[in-house]
Amino acid sequence: MNVKAMIWLLAAAGLGLVLWVMAAMRLLPGGWPAFPFDPQGMTLDQILLTFGLMPRGVIALVAGAALGLSGALLQAVLRNPVADPTTLGISGGAQLALVMATILAPGLLEYGRWPVAVIGAGLAAALVMSIGARRAFAPVTMVIAGMLVAMTASAIATAVTLARGEYLLSLVIWNGGSLVQQDWSGVRILALVLGFGAVAAALLARPLRVLSLGAAGAQGLGMNVAAVRFAVVVVAVVLAAAVSAELGLIGFVGLAAPALARSMGARTMGQVLAIAPLIGALILSVCDGVVLTLAGATGEMYPTGALTGLIGGPLLIWLLPRLRGSTPPGTEAGEGPGTRLARPTRVLGGMACAAVMLALVLVWIGRVPGGWAVLDWDSFRAFLPLRLPRLIAAGAAGALLALAGAVLQRLTANPLASPEVLGVSGGASIGYVATLFMFTAPGQGPLTVGTMLGGALALMLVANYARRRDMPAERVLLAGIAVSAMAAAVLSAVMATGSKQSWQVLAWLSGSSSTVGPVQATIMALLAAVVLATAWYARRWLQVLPLGPEVAAGVGLPLIRARLALIGLAGLATGAATVLVGPVSFVGLMAPHVARRIGLARAQDHVLGAALIGAILMIAADFGARMAGFPYELPLGLFASLLGAPWLIWLMMRMRR
Known part of the structure; x- marks a missing residue:
């Protein structure tokens, strides 16, 4: 990574910190709470800071890193520069599963939301991967299949939410990707999942380097390509589903982080897997800082996931001319003779x-x-x-x-x-x-x-x-x-x-x-x-x-x-x-x-x-x-x-x- 890239990363980190401190200062006219944090001796504003704003700032970093790592793994294993949990329908599948469980079977959530999210994300990923396997995992095929599956899941989730009005407002805000926190439990869960993902990514880095030669070349060297793909996709699904379970649908961070890592000079597989989580953490932290600043200025609290979507759309358009790979044929022959x-x-x-x-x-x-x-x-x-x-x-x-x-x-x-x-x-x-x-x-x-x-x-x-x-x-x-x-x-x-x-x-x-x-x-x-x-x-x-x-x-x-x-x-x-x-x-x-x-x-x-x-x-x-x-x-x-x-x-x- 060159010096210019390091300067940009430090600038982004500084901006995210400044925005968060500005939001914190609005809550603290009377001073910062003393450590260890005891709610009995705190004012209401200090409690809001300690158990609301502080875990929110940390979870933005952890969730962004998890999404960045998930996107980097998916892009590496599929050799697809526009693959991420959003474009492949993984986050949409987790969202649909959680909405359906919340409304139709709330008992399934007794042991936490992330197992339900993992099941939904896994089913969506399995569907998209099965479609892609029929087209040799062609990049455009995978993204079209994934985003159409995501659109279908989102439409059904929205319609089911509307049909059950008692869950309406909370589900709508959650589906938008809200980072609002009430305690440190979400941070602990996501930190554990991120740790698992980091260890798994380190173990999978070498097989991914071999797979970058192409499926035929990797098989010629004795690699079980199907097993490696399955393992990498499982890790990526768990990371994305855990974020969806805690925060809702946050899109395109996994798309932007690896792309920016490569544009900043990351060339080897290990460099991309190490830098993409860092960039993902900074992206989500800065976006959430902007949301907090807008909330302080206008009084409206927008979901952070909406802002990441506004970033991801233009980024996908920017990446299109650089996309390689084949696509489904544009004729009726793709469906067989009519x-x-x-x-x-x-x-x-x-x-x-x-x-x-x-x-x-x-x-x-x-x-x-x-x-x-x-x-x-x-x-x-x-x-x-x-x-x-x-x-x-x-x-x-x-x-x-x-x-x-x-x-x-x-x-x-x-x-x-x-x-x-x-x-x-x-x-x-x-x-x-x-x-x-x-x-x-x-x-x-x-x-x-x-x-x-x-x-x-x-x-x-x-x-x-x-x-x-x-x-x-x-x-x-x-x-x-x-x-x-x-x-x-x-x-x-x-x-x-x-x-x-x-x-x-x-x-x-x-x-x-x-x-x-x-x-x-x-x-x-x-x-x-x-x-x-x-x-x-x-x-x-x-x-x-x-x-x-x-x-x-x-x-x-x-x-x-x-x-x-x-x-x-x-x-x-x-x-x-x-x-x-x-x-x-x-x-x-x-x-x-x-x-x-x-x-x-x-x-x-x-x-x-x-x-x-x-x-x-x-x-x-x-x-x-x-x-x-x-x-x-x-x-x-x-x-x-x-x-x-x-x-x-x-x-x-x-x-x-």
Whole structure:
């Protein structure tokens, strides 16, 4: 490590110390407490310092070091510069396990939270690793799989939290990555885990050096590559899960620390494993110091994890041009050869009839205190004006998301493209939040417009970034995921404030159609029809673009204009649907794939079939949201995510090298 790097580290350490001392001085007008610390002889401010602020400062260092070491181990064993507990879904799996245990089985937490977190993190890691093994652990494959698993886990955790309001506020603040402490127990636990990780990393440093030659070279030297990978991943999972159990979801520290260690001159495996924990500790300490300073100036205590997310998103974008490795193929060949219907009109007509019949059937049946019931004719006519608008709105939102997904998959020639993955939903979220703060009491109209503009702007920024660097389509997915990570950080910060806007954002995140009236339903349906007509009109563009830019230019396609128009169309469709559904549903990922797999290969048939399938999925999700938790209504986004997660896992498990 050079002198300049040492100066930067010392400066960061000094900044973190100064910020912490400034926060401590606000509590100590009467002087520091004497050692040993006896609560009986302390003032309230001294107790807050000794058992609140002091362990908070120490746990920031310990947790940051644990995350830095976890990221360094994952990057080394996978030879992937953008691997860390966040991008590989490990922290998301721990978060989901802890939320589910807290709400559904609190007895599991009697022996502590970290065993539950380790199980959740281990399951998520096993899923991502099994997907990656089918693609030789290609870097982009691993990150796409990991972050999609993390997005799914986060969506389900948020929706389940909303369904059980008594746990709402504490879980939301914890999920954002809060470092607030009440005693020294968390420090002791994390220190023990970090000690275990440090010893294990020292023992694994030499095998990792050999593995850096490549799997084939390491096997040629007699190494059991699978055993080494398993051991390293287990250590990384335990470190990340312990941090999640104590502090919640703190993202991207494990990504930043090893990257900065290498940029500061660390070259050997031992140097990276030694310096990355130090840098991770300083990153989290400085971030928490900034949070404490903001709290002293504004009175609002933001979760520290939100600030690390704002750092991690730009860092991931910065690392993209430096990423090496192969990715899933951007064609349907990755899923195997698809069929092509000779007469798709019959199938499309049948799907349209099925959507109408499903809506009518779901209006006709329901639950009453005595169980399930079929409405008589008079009751049906009475309930129709109440149920029909929300079913129409849900169907229209599903069609809009499916249309956006179909357009994006054809635009990027990548079967994993969807509004959630390309950052469109994240941008729409920022647009929604910005509208809430710009207007005193925004109605549905301003919220829809703001969300649509946010989605379109995010997609344009991602596309422009990728175009300037001549990135392949799969890199566009990672850039979009980075945008989604930044958006999630902003949402976490807003929700943790406890303001009026935070509750609106929290309710919107899981999606609900309960407040939709006839006017809103009609507007959504008309908008879906306009987007569908526009996509059908652009069918030639959508048919040619998956063949590549050279072919598109060769047949006279106005490439730049076509891309901008389709980007704007996908962004507007996603923004309009996101107002109703929330930012994560995976309908935009599922519906186009289902349409293609049943043989709707031509562009016009593909987009129409995707729209119909998306409508059917969201109508079914709306019915499940109303009936599963009767008499209480559960979040619409929960059911859409539960429909989407199995499809996502099945799709990625089918992809082979």
